[in-house]
Ligand SMILES: Cc1ncc(C[n+]2csc(CCOP(=O)(O)OP(=O)(O)O)c2C)c(N)n1
């Protein structure tokens with residue numbers, strides 16, 4: 001990337017790179033936790049292979065005096081845990097990158113100049129403590145030392161983190177992290193690394209969350225009582241999170257035999273009155289599609305979380321993409337309304353998932369929350385989520401005798417009863433049906449029922465979450481995006497410092513905000529940015545507004561956009577504009 | 580005991596062919612439920628798609644007529660979130676054993692307290708006469724032009740092999756005994772499979788009422804339904820097909836008992852008003 005910036009002292013980007021099974025994710029968690037509790041802003045994101053051992057995985061941890069929330073290419077510190085590390089991150093190495101580790105483990109072609117290398121005999125120190133497995137904890141200690149974390153926290157966090165392990169192992173891990181810390185502190189004090197990151201007591205009290213946890217918390221706040229799903233990366237985190245909460249919250253989490261069962265269960269639970277959700281990824285969702293149509297026909301609420309990963313088919317299981325918007329949008333045979341949210345960041349993932357449950361119940365429809373591996377797996381600190389802003393709105397009625405589940409009403413929404421609550425009987429039917437849910441081939445009634453279901457779209461449209469305009473409303477160039485690109489584009493624009501460029505970010509992609517055309521019309525030049533190959537939002541915008549955004553920044557190699565990359569791409573577009 | 584009238588829909592148009600075994604099953608189920616005193620408001624009939632699966636439309640009760648092959652998953656979930664409801668999952672042999680076969684296998688493992696009634700006419704009725712998983716070898720259809728050559732699916736052997744908690748077979752032509760079997764199945768705590776032989780007068784000219792009469796017999800009083808090995812022996816008999824309760828295992832815990840939400844509080848999850856805000860803000864605070 002040629003948009004590389006000079007190293008800032010109040011912010012550092014640390015990259016750990018190693019094989020699967022070398023404990024990089026453990027280090028990531030420990031570091032994020034220690035740094036945040038010490039009052040540093042942190043953002044951690046990983047890219048990893050779909051394997052349990054071997055290969056090359058990397059984690060980036062940004063540590064800063066200011067809030068950080070997006071992937072950078074820049075590496076200030078690189079800690080390689082295996083031979084292949086430098087090759088793996090080769091493109092990200094700059095003249096300022098410092099490698100920490102044993103120099104001779106790096107193949108000669110990849111060795112950086114002496115001045116970029118600080119020799120630390122990780123393996124030797126680890127062996128002295130008790131074995132190679134401590135290498136990663138020593139490395140964590142080094143990072144903490146170089147940024148000047150207060151040492152006090154560290155011991156406690158290690159104790160807590162390894163609480164299920166034996167005393168001896170805990171002691172050794174503490175020794176390892178302390179050793180590392182001393183080395184790091186010495187690098188800082190001697191001026192070999194020049195970081196001056198300040199901590200803030202406010203950060204200590206903030207949340208440290210990843211996207212999966214945010215979706216899970218949003219589900220709890222939305223009144224979710226039932227989740228049935230089938231494991232599939234990267235969406236499984238949400239199921240794991242809710243399963244962990246079963247002891248404290250009234251929620252059933254069931255691993256179904258397949259995705260078909262999962263969504264049919266969720267719709268069943270919802271029919272009986274429990275707010276329900278499924279969590280899956282594109283391939284699993286493909287199997288759920290009959291259930292989307294079922295929910296549409298039964299007018300039974302269900303929340304569908306899709307953690308997107310690259311397809312087609314199995315694609316790249318552990319990587320990221322925004323290529324299932326059209327799948328969500330057009331899934332399910334027949335015509336019926338739906339809502340599609342695409343949270344841009346962790347806070348929105350919480351609030352929109354919460355809202356998804358209310359809207360699903362209010363309109364008796366399927367509501368989608370589209371995230372992706374990048375959002376789900378990235379950790380960051382953010383101000384404590386305030387759940388008191390949220391409410392579980394009740395839309396279930398107690399039925400009377402003679403209750404009709406599909407009573408024809410003005411707005412298409414029939415009061416929703418559930419079985420066993422009131423005197424009435426509650427039927428639902430996947431066949432075309434009459435007001436009492438009995439199968440019908442009365443074709444006059446058929447038309448009325450289609451109109452009834454589609455009429456709900458009018459009310460749904462009135463509640464669309466408008467896109468956020470980042471930057472001046474007096475823009476010349478408008479960049480449009482959706483979902484997880486939010487923070488990256490924001491930071492890129494800050495970096496560019498161009499007052500004439502603004503960013504229009506969609507948190508809700510369907511139904512598309514009515515004023516979209518006005519936003520686009522106002523710009524002299526429109527650019528769309530998407531983590532896919534065919535500009536799926538672009539197509540939706542064209543369909544809705546007639547406007548074709550011809551200038552596109554698209555990425556579909558399985559990785560998220562980095563800040564530098566977005567800066568470079570925008571600059572390229574600007575330079576073409578000038579010629 | 581209530582009158583079975585309570586389930587009647589009045590004057591309705593029933594889509595089944597005259598003489599179809601489905602009429603008897605409809606009648607028998609209403610008798611069994613009224614004998615058990617289960618009120619329409621406390622019952623949910625869950626079905627898939629097919630001729631058999633139309634049964635909820637001829638029944639005055641709560642119902643969930645879902646998708647082909649998918650009666651069991653919603654039935655399982657409905658029972659889990661409201662165990663106060665009696666839940667019956669009911670469909671045809673194609674629906675339950677073909678399209679929904681994986682759900683049957685896993686419902687047996689999961690053991691929700693639901694009754695699974697399968698109208699087994701050994702054919703696909705609604706789609707006009709193709710082979711079903713239980714069609715017999717040599718059964719000719721416009722699709723299976725040379726006759727079926729797939730080994731017929733044996734639901735009873737499968738269920739016993741998986742240690743299902745209740746396994747029975749009945750015949751729609753015998754109102755009294757089928758009613759008794761259904762009463763036991765519905766009262767049974769745990770997953771209860773009842774495969775009911777049902778003549779399809781329009782598309783199965785082989786396995787007729789007469790054929791079922793001649794090719795079945797009832798397990799006698801000496802059959803020990805707690806003996807799994809013996810039950811399996813009976814299940815794989817083909818010379819003549821046994822009817823009755825093959826196997827029962829009363830010791831299994833149910834899905835609802837295992838999901839955890841009822842260990843302290845018996846109130847149905849679906850109707851519960853949980854005060855979450857405080858717990859939630861504590862949880863959020865713990866994520867630091
Ligand atoms: C997903 C799907 N595939 C196929 C069908 C068409 N279909 C409807 S009923 C049926 C089979 C019916 O056979 P069975 O379940 O034995 O019921 P029967 O009509 O014999 O009572 C089929 C294949 C469908 N409705 N949905």
Ligand code: SF4
Nearest residue numbers: 596599630704779780
């Ligand atoms: S097609 Fe067969 S199963 Fe269906 S109603 Fe007619 S006789 Fe009964």
Ligand SMILES: [Mg+2]
Nearest residue numbers: 671672702704
């Ligand atoms: Mg059949």
